Structure formats: C-alpha cells, structure tokens
Amino acid sequence: MKRSIEDTSIVMVGAGNLATHLARAFYKKGFRILQVYSRTPESAARLAQEVEADPVTDPAALTTWGRLYIAALTDEALPGLIPALTSGRNRALWVHTAGSLPLDLWAGHAERYGVFYPLQTFSRQHEVDFGRIPVFVEGSDPDTTALLRAVAATVSTKVYEATSAQRRYLHLGAVLACNFTNHLYTLASDLLVRHGLPFDALQPLIDETARKVHELSPHQAQTGPAARGDRHVMDEHLRLLEEDPYLAQVYRLLSQGIEERKNKD
C-alpha cells in the first residue's frame, strides 16, 4: 500500500503557543501525533489530550517510533536539550521551528534534519488560519527538503524554501513588522489614554495601515508629516513630547528615516 504524506507520524516536542497551533493544524489534517513533550506536566497533558497524543515530561520517555520530531522550544532551551532528545532517535527526521537558529544545530545528532519555520505571531487563545501562514523549510539533504515541503503543503498554501542565513533576516523582518509595530501601538495607546482618549479610536487606522500594503508597496503607502516634509507639524509634535524623552527620540529617529527615504525618490 502506498503511504501518503499524512502517514508521517509526528512527535511534538514543546507545548507552547507555536507547538499548540502546529499540533492542532497537523491533527486536523489527519496526522497521527504520537506524543507531546513538555517539561511542565500540565502543558504536556493539555495539548496531548487535545490532539489524542501521549504526554511526556522526560526526554528519555520519548518514543523511538516517530518519523518526524518537531522541536518547537525556545531558542534558549533547544540547543542544550538536543543530545537528550535525539539520543537513540537519531534515525528519525528532526526539525526545529526557530527563525534564528541555524540548520546545522542538528549536525552530528541526527542523520536527517531540517527547519520548519512558520512566519506568524501566535497566541494560544486565538485561533489562526494556518493555511495562509507562510512556512519556510530547509532540509539537510534534497530528499528531506522535499519531504518537509510536502508536509508543510498539507497545512499551508504558502510554502517556501529559505536558507539559514535568509531565515535570520526573515526573523529580523518579523521583529520589525510585528514586534516593533506592536510597540508603536503601545506608545500610541499610552499617549491617548494619558489624554483621556480611547485607544479604540485608532483601530480603524491600524487596520487600514495593514490593509493598504496588500495593494501598495509600503514605500508607496507612506503618508504623514515626515513624508510631506512638514516641519511645522513635526516641530509641534516634538513640543508635545518634551516631557517624554523616549517617545521624542522615537519620533525624531523614525521621522528622519521617512524623510531620507522620500528625498531619495
């Protein structure tokens, strides 16, 4: 009988936000999840139950029967755990999910290995449509890359290959476009609330700003006082920020970057 890609049995190493969303996505597509590992018994049990797997809290208790082991742990925790995870299971395919960790982290510990990097921000409470999340894969050899592409294609319509070097820039780009953007939302929210205004009022603007770059390049979509070179408004804003040196510094630096880019046109 020909085996289909969904016959790839999975062991999920990790039970955090990403591990949860990944396990759910594979489970929904009919993959068998054998085990869920977490050093926290409650976390292992919670996710294992959801995807009909067995919970494991000790690396030594990991099965040797999995075909694909997905390590979705923090960048700090993973490297030190690799020997214990792979020992006796080094013939399986091991992948990690981290933007900033290189492929060759696995070298010497597993025969076949790779990276499975979904570019999205995950919160446990909130369901995401995994099918639209870009997944970047990298394999230790062409067969492994092909297998990872096939596995990724079962849960996402957007599968790319990226080298370890490229993936670091993806992660950095994600920090800019997601983490830093959210920080600007925080700064705007704090400012409004301090002046008796509802943060909610900014929501349509935030949505439209994100939506616009579906149609225009971010460069084309740039508006505002710095893009217009409107010194009058910028000076007034800096006066408003005299008592907030951090925010004034952010305002100056980002306005400068916007102006310089517009002047290059």
Next chain:
Amino acid sequence: MKRSIEDTSIVMVGAGNLATHLARAFYKKGFRILQVYSRTPESAARLAQEVEADPVTDPAALTTWGRLYIAALTDEALPGLIPALTSGRNRALWVHTAGSLPLDLWAGHAERYGVFYPLQTFSRQHEVDFGRIPVFVEGSDPDTTALLRAVAATVSTKVYEATSAQRRYLHLGAVLACNFTNHLYTLASDLLVRHGLPFDALQPLIDETARKVHELSPHQAQTGPAARGDRHVMDEHLRLLEEDPYLAQVYRLLSQGIEERKNKD
C-alpha cells in the same frame, strides 16, 4: 416643513484625498454639495462632477448660500486662505479637518466654526467604509458642536468630541500607529528584498499584528525577543545590522522601549 440634517448644504473647500472621501460620503447620504473648491481646475472639476457640484478655483467665486463649509486643505495652505474664504461668508458654519490645527484658527473670521476630524489614512484610489471611521468634532459653541455631531453621525457610527489639545494628541497617536508603522513595514520590506525574500511573506504577520489588538491591549499583545529579554537573539540581530547604522539604531531604541515596559510589569 421640518428640515432634516441632510438639508445642510455643503461647500467642499479642497479636492485632495480627504476632501474626496468626505464629499463622496456626504453625497451618498443625500447631502447637497453646492461647490468643490480647488486651486487646480482639474481637481475641482473631477470631484465636483462626481458629487454633482460646481467646480470653483477662486475663493472669490465661492457661494454665499452654503450652510456648512468644510475646509479640507493642507495645514500649510489653510491658515493663509481663511480671510479670502470667509470674507462675505462669515455667517455660515466653517470647519476644518486637520488634526494639528486649533479650533480658534477661525476666531474673528466666522461667527460659528468648528473642527471635523476623521481619524483615518486616505488614498484616493482605495474606497474606505466611512461608517466605521471615528470622527472627532469640536464646535465654537454648544449648538455648533451638536450640529457637527449630528452631521458626523450621518456618515459615521463613531462620533466623539475632542478639544483642540486632545486632537493634537490624536494626530500624534495616528503618526505613531500609522505613519511610523508603515515605515517599519518599509524597513522590513527593504531588508527582505535585499536578501532575496518576498515582502508578501510578511503580510499574514502584519495582518495578525493589527488584528490582535482588537482583542488584547497592545501591552498584552507584545511578543518578540525584546519582550522576552532574549539578549542572544537581539545581539545576533544587531550583528546582522552592522552595515545598516540607521536600522541598528531603530532596533536598539525600540527594543529598549519594549524591555523597559516589560520590566515595569
């Protein structure tokens, strides 16, 4: 016969992005737009035709018959034009649409005046659902404020009052959450493209980042290396940015702000 709010005849002073979206929104709700003013004949003609108004390119040609004159001009152009606009029309209600200009810009030039500030970013090409755009109004007297609230309520479900001082902070908040956010998209896009990666891959992350703050406060939604205090990843990102001093400075400053806020928790 009782007059309804839609009998308020409007003169649109300006034909840029905001003027276009405002005129369309009022026109759709059945308001009569008498004239569209722009010093550029093509712009006046284009918008005037769209909303069945007469185009005007000389302030002296503005009708005296309007009830509500909406000046949607740039912050630089408006103040100098006010005497010519209001002369002979100072008994009408004059409003401007600028976040950073105070209410009393009109004082001495009109008997009744106000501000009608929609908090959104507008592109001429792209239709927006005006009904969901927050509009902040301010009037020279309680009757004017009430009238502006009523007019605003015909085109938007989100009508607020804001003082001139508050409106300046709204505008500043909008610069942070929209203009600066878009600049971060630009920086991320440039970075990815430089490394052979598609900007499109960031779109789901950008959308989710904006969507998340509908449910969580931006403070709760903050993730990433700086929020985790992950010096290892941050140091690596700064190494990647060694040849881009501007981006490195942005990375340092925003990471510092995120870390400081997390440490306050």
